[in-house]
Amino acid sequence: MPKFRFEFIEGMSQPAIFADMADRDEAIKEAKRAAKEAMLDGIIDGADPTSWVTKVYDEAGYLVVTLGFQDLVAAPEDSQRLKEADEPGVMRSG
Template identity: 85%
Template sequence: MPKFRFEFIEGMAQPAIFADMADRDEAVREAKRAAKEAMLDGIVDGVDPTSWVTKVYDEAGYLVATIGFQDLVAAPRDTEEFKETEEPGVLRSG
């Protein structure tokens, strides 16, 4: 199983975390999950996490993903989830 390095930059750099993941997609999903959890903890503690960043590197040291606050709070417009709920020009009430 490939090993990935996760770097969490939350105001100041945190120690890197190394984990075995099946592939790049699993590593990115795990990074997003961990970043969301950290950001929620930060908000509860009264910290502004909007500048926090998570970086994922593969075994060779190549950057495979950079995940920022905006990536976690905004749903991508090209996902199936968004397409199902999108109804331009129609407003729903209560």
Template identity: 40%
Template sequence: MPLFRFEFHENVKTDNIAVELVDHEAALAEAKRAAGEMLVDSAIDRSDHAGWLIKVYNDSDELIGTIFRGDLFKMEE
């Protein structure tokens, strides 16, 4: 399976995590899931993480997507 790299940013780059997933769609879905957990955590600890985002890179180190906090509030079609 391909390896995808997730970069977590909160004003500055904070973490890199590599995960094997089936394809880029699965990687972006996993990034959205992780972003949802971050949103819940920020609500629980009452912190403002308005500037955070997650960048997703494929195994060729090409950026395939960016998940912003606001993306979680957009309605799915």
């Protein structure tokens, strides 16, 4: 299984999380689920998650997806804002 790196930027960077996922689609679904959970926890704690961002990189270090607050609160048909591979071919250090 490919390994993906999940980065959660919630006001300040959090430690990256590494997870084995079947493919890119599964990694994106997991990133959405985890980001929504963190966002809800933040709201409960009184934080403003509107600037929070989640990024997912593949095991080679390439950006798979960037999820922002609007991507997580938009209706499913309106959530075409996913910035999949915004920077194709750009290697990211891990």
